[in-house]
Amino acid sequence: MEKLIWQKNRVAKNPRRGNSMHSQDLKTPSTEEELNVELRSFQRKVKRGYELERVVWLPGKKVRNLEGNPLDGEVKGNTVYVYSENEPVFTLKHEFCEYLLTQDKKPLMDLIAKLLAHIMYDQYRSSEELADALAQLL
């Protein structure tokens, strides 16, 4: 998950934030074990994503994506890595949902990849034949 502007807006509009509360109250005190309990609860609620085995919480760890943008979390293999210090539960929810969406798209992406490989191979064979035919005319 990338740090996006709308997330800051979302925090600002957080209904938990009352007049008597300090910004410190926005922090969700969590341990890695609590995050793992949360993961199990999400899996039970949506009956999906059981392949995700565990959460590793590395608060404040600076990890960037290929574009150089900082990540709040990511899924690698069967592990959800959470780097967010202040909102680890929200980050876990985001990564879990993003994982489910990616899994949902996977059959289509696999099909497109196979189709593309097939088209490129056909194109290559066609160009080879055409190059031979043209070469004979020269």
Ligand SMILES: [Zn+2]
């Ligand atoms: Zn994301």
